[in-house]
Amino acid sequence: MVEDNDAPETPTGSPVKADRLRSTAQRFGGFLAAMVMPNIGAFIAWGLITALFIETGWMPDERLAVLVDPILLTLLPVLIGYTGGQLVHGQRGAVVGALATVGVVAGADIPMFLGAMVVGPLAAYVVRVFDRLAEPHIHAGFEMLVNNFSAGILGGAMAIVAMLGIGPVARTVTEALGDGVQFLMDHGLLPLVSLLVEPAKILFLNNAINHGVLGPLGVVRSAETGKAIEFLIETNPGPGLGILLACLFFGPKISRATAPGAIIIQFLGGIHEIYFPYVLAQPRLLLAAIGGGVSGVVTFMTLDTGLIATPSPGSIIALMTVAPPGEHVAVLTGVGVSTLVSFGAASALLGFGRGESSKRKRQDFAGPRHRIS
Template sequence: MTTTSPETKRPGGGRVAVQKFGTFLSGMIMPNIAAFIAWGFITMLFIPAGFFGEDSPFGWHWYPVSDIIGGSGDAGVINWPGAMTALSEGDAGNIFTYVGLVGPMVTYLLPLLIANTAGRMVYGERGGVVATIAVMGVIVGTDIPMFLGAMIMGPLAAWITKKMDQLWDGKIKAGFEMLVNNFSAGILGMILAIGGFFVFGPVMKAVSTGLGAAVDWLVDLQLLPLVSIIVEPAKVLFLNNAINHGVFTPLGIQQVEEAGKSILFLIEANPGPGVGLLLAFSFFGTGLAKASAPGAAVIQFFGGIHEIYFPYALSKPALILALIAGGATGVTTNMVLGGGLAFPAAPGSIIAVFAAAGPGGVGNVLVVMLSVVLAATVTFLISGIILRASRKRDLEAEADTFTAAIAQTEANKGKSSAALDSLRAAGGAAGGSLIEEGNQEAYERGPIRTIVFACDAGMGSSAMGATVLRNKIKKAGIDSVTVTNKSIANLTDDIDLVVTHQDLTERAKLQSPSALHISVDNFMNSPKYEEVVHLLESEGVR
């Protein structure tokens, strides 16, 4: 068990900085994924080609569906409560247009949720309010969904609010705090909204249009599969959520508005490459990797927890080539055959992918499923060749896996340490000394009462690991310890024990420098969970 004390030097480095920025981007989107899914299901069910739309492939047309999606109608024909929200009457006085749900949700609701989340991340509730006001100006000043605008203006508005408050911090006379706080935030929000309407909005529209044109250019030249060369290695470095929700989601939503679906939602979220890699380990792997791969494949493919296959890829970096080939195959399939999703598949489960492909019709679903199968097949074949070629060497080195894990931890940490050197000397018998070291620090700080599993988004792999350890603690008869999961960005320094993947531990230490930290390479079946239970029992925690 790797631990740190308050005196431990705060780690950093370029990789950590990039991951932090990526986490910040995805942190604006991930808490609002439920809203994206709600909007996606509404479009899936009620757009003309949807399950209940006018052109439903199943013949399930629901009469007042047009009121939900918005549009124009004849007042003498449509008699539904939603149709009374008329915006303008036609020449004859009986034709009107109405808003519906689909348009307002993607134009107003989703960007405003992103802005509020971003503002809260920077400056709490006050930052969230001003950010929402400011982004409203950006939204109204354009005629496209302003996701990129919300992701930039939201944090910027909250940061300006924070700096403004610092100008008169401690200088307000008693009794005037609420007056100054409310009026200053309101006036600043007004100024930023007007600026967003006239300046920031048009600029962001130009940026969004340019990025969309760049994607179209890649598609026209059939170069979009080359994006996998960047995406797949970035995923195993825990930038997957940043890439998917920070980059592809805003651009994809804009494409959905224009074409009803987007290929961008499937570049990172396609579960094919991951399950192909894990199936290859199931057949051709060795040792613990081979034994754990089948269960990991089920979790990755159906649960959508892509992080679970990252350690397998990192254990043999040549396998990243297989992931790139599989990812490019999936992108090529969708690009050539016109496959895409109507909303983000989050998590990247085959179930979510199937649901998000539904609005495009049966043909689109078949294309998307084919892209998953082909991506998995290509990754499986190439991974199998790589694993078979090195199988003899892997079997001979099986006893040295613990030393290899230490070396990988040092590489992720960026330097060696006395604890790692002692582990190398002790070899596989190091578990006892780790528990003793953990006991010593735990007694100095007091008993462990709070354990937090942290990952990039705070939802997928961390929730899975928290459940596993929570069950182990419960079986040991320990009731006074709480086990929760959070995103690394939301960690605080009042936590007793933090569990993270070994590639994310450095960032966790920046957020919670006083906590004990445990690095694992597999959230599902790490042997360090047993050490945690023994540590709690030795402390007498019940």
């Protein structure tokens, strides 16, 4: 009796589930990247304007500095919501996604990038479902009327839902993160503060954490001892620099193209927000940010260093300016360690660029190809 060795084997069990989970995670990450990465140019423009024209920038100009908040609080979230809506349902989805994002922007006084990444695609999906249900019943000649009114009504409704629903949630998250940081500081668990600070930064809550919690604590300590490590926790440019370097050497093509400009804006200009989209596009890089933050705090504690005041903006030049006499090497060492740790972790998480040869992973960053049907 001859065995049929050519019969195909059907894999079963946990390997199949693991493959499905991995594939789902890759598609989800690719979709997030497709929302964020096409708008990197706008983030760089904002970073340049901020680094140059704010009060503590290189060329302070009150008239031009008024551009900073509208771009950060309104334009950038709307662009992300627009792009997410376009991925889900084309131009109609883009318009409705942008409209709904305005609702979430109006409902919060912090940058609502995470909210835009949720409400933009969600609003477009609602319109897509409506179109599929209504299209067979629309009489000839009424298509434009129905399409315009449906987009207006559904987009307006989603804007109201976003304003009343996601805005309060964002405020709650901000307050909870601030309370968590305060608790860890009060109990002497300083390195663990980065477990909250780094995720909060990626959600663009860095100013709330720094000026609302770490800054006041640092002022008290600096008045007593002449320096404060609290001023180095959120403003340390090392974790962001390491992630951007990893994206430069091992990231997807679009990341490699934009990373050099982002590095200059982040490390020399002190605008940390410029690297947040790279992490939002690939959430696993948050682990690298946390690792860099923790290692930096441990190094600063070991060397018993701190700053005299909050560096603003958080550039390496500003850090050196407010470092106590004789502490510059210690501060640079902490920044260097955090950069190396975050770079190593981010490089490993990016697979040291091996995945770039795969067509599927290249398509993770090709926006139009991620349209959901």
